[in-house]
């Protein structure tokens with residue numbers, strides 16, 4: 001019988017030191033060495049890590065836009081105050097979009113469609129699952145009383161993939177910077193003009209610049225553990 005992952009795991013695979021080193025290596029890179037490109041196989045791994053990331057109800061309510069075109073980066077630049085150093089120098093630049101609240105409503109086609117096409121559920125099974133989703137949104141999570149929150153909830157799922165990408169990038173010696181410093185409305189318009197989104201369905205929520213550092217990072221500033229963790 002094939003062994004499960006934890007049964008095969010030893011320190012050569014992912015040592016505690018390796019994890020700690022990667023988390024200390026990762027920092028918010030403000031600009032990158034523009035001469036260095038992330039190899040395709042490494043970038044493909046990062047996309048795969050995003051793809052395999054979990055999402056609530058398995059709805060995967062987000063997408064990734066990879067901005068390869070330099071002229072599009074130049075168009076984005078005036079509207080991305082938080083990416084002034086990263087946009088022109090990053091090896092790869094990614095924009096996460098998340099489903100709008102309208103698209104996340106249980107009666108909208110997205111959820112049922114996703115469950116049928118991705119999970120292979122039958123029409124009836126997908127219908128039952130969506131009914132359960134609606135019940136949870138109404139009775140437990142209270143999100144249908146303030147439906148605009150559904151987009152924020154979708155964005156949270158995108159941030160799980162974002163975090164996984166940044167962590168694995170660091171483990172592979174790749175630098176990164178998450179970016180929220182941009183004008184959502186303007187970036188949405190630019191993405192729509194390039195036919196990357198239909199704004200009624202998807203909106204940009206966060207960006208990720210990836211590449212190789214050119215400046216040394218600042219020392220880490222973090223709260224100490226006992227300010228963060230409470231035990232009961």
Ligand SMILES: Cc1cc2nc3c(=O)[nH]c(=O)nc-3n(C[C@H](O)[C@H](O)[C@H](O)COP(=O)(O)O)c2cc1C
Pocket residue numbers: 026027028029030081082083177178179180181182206220221
């Ligand atoms: C969701 C998110 C959004 C961020 N947005 C920006 C940004 O727009 N521009 C930027 O230079 N840094 C941005 N940062 C980087 C943070 O400022 C940085 O992670 C934080 O100060 C901690 O520093 P460190 O990542 O170097 O440890 C963002 C980080 C996160 C997680």
